Amino acid sequence: MNDNDRSIVGVAMLAHAMVHTYELSIPILVTVWLDAFSVTPATIGLVVSMGYGLFGLGALPGGILADTYGSRPLIIACLVGMGASFLLLSVAPSVGFVAVALLLWGAAASVYHPSGLSLISKGVSQRGTAFAYHGMAGNLGIALGPLATALLLLAFDWRQVTALLAIPAGVAVLLSLTVEFDETASVEATDGGTSDSKADTVSSLSELVSESRRLFTAGFAAVFAIVMCSGLYYRGTLTFLPDLLAGLPMFDPVSLGGRSLEPSRYLYAGLLMVGIAGQYAGGKLTDRMETERGIMLGFAGLAVVAVIFVPASNAGLVALLGVSAVLGFMLFLVQPFYQATVAEYTPAGLRGLSYGYTYLGVFGVGALGAAMAGVILTYASSSGLFLALAAIAVTAALLAGNLIRTQA
Known part of the structure; x- marks a missing residue:
């Protein structure tokens, strides 16, 4: 990588880590909110789905803005808004205020993923490696967010914890403002058929409709369906997993120094930490194999993990630790594959829009996974939830297999 590549990757890694730090601190806070506000999993699942849903729905306008104005202003705005939202959480008097x-x-x-990934795809020459490092930073945030939240909850009230969590966003803003880079350094005439990275940008509703039609070829439509499945599996798995683990006898609270420790929270953080290796492996593999094949194999593995997760959790600690590690690895292995696949199926000038649609699918439609999980856990069981997740993973694997056949 050259200096420009490193600057872009550095800013993207920092912002990506912040996004997922906040995103995955929320499931830890869910375990507190269930008691603090005396609500059911179905209710808190709906509340969380609202925030996670907008995380995805805002990705589409975020992608359009990234194509039009560039990525840096959106990344800065993202960091400022996330910090402000956690300050608001710290004074929430009710579950309705939490929803706001x-x-x-x-x-x-919502604006981070289309702007950050567009920045990498247009400014960095080694996409696969950049996506790997970018994904690893996200996973570091995914792991450290719940870990930091769990540790802070040992010493502080949850309102104080959310206020403290707002501080890193301010630090990230200051650091991001000091770095200079060329956002379009790697755009070539052969990348999407144009040497002008803004030649196809969207500036009106009619252009949005026409350019969306261009994007949704048979190939990109299939990729979009795959990322929706990925989002449903991701959110359906992670939202209530800390609560599910806490319900196992082997993870009963432990008293230490007059405080109650929740061992399940630390297993959850460890599972997410394993995802760093999955992101790195997936990113490296995108430069070495067909991305469609990687998607197919990855989701086939996730289907198997979903089927065996509950039996493994009942078989003892060793089995649970093993299946949790595989879940963490596979859950994030697939992400660099579909991120790189989006770039292969779209022109450079519409890269922000294409990633906007991608994360509309991942986090917008995917947010329904939290509501789905809450409803299934309220009215059925954890076994029913994981069977539903297995069906979603099988669907994604079949869609990827069909892409392979059409490209042959």
């Missing part, structure tokens, strides 16, 4: 704060978080966070 999470909606603000979702709106702010």
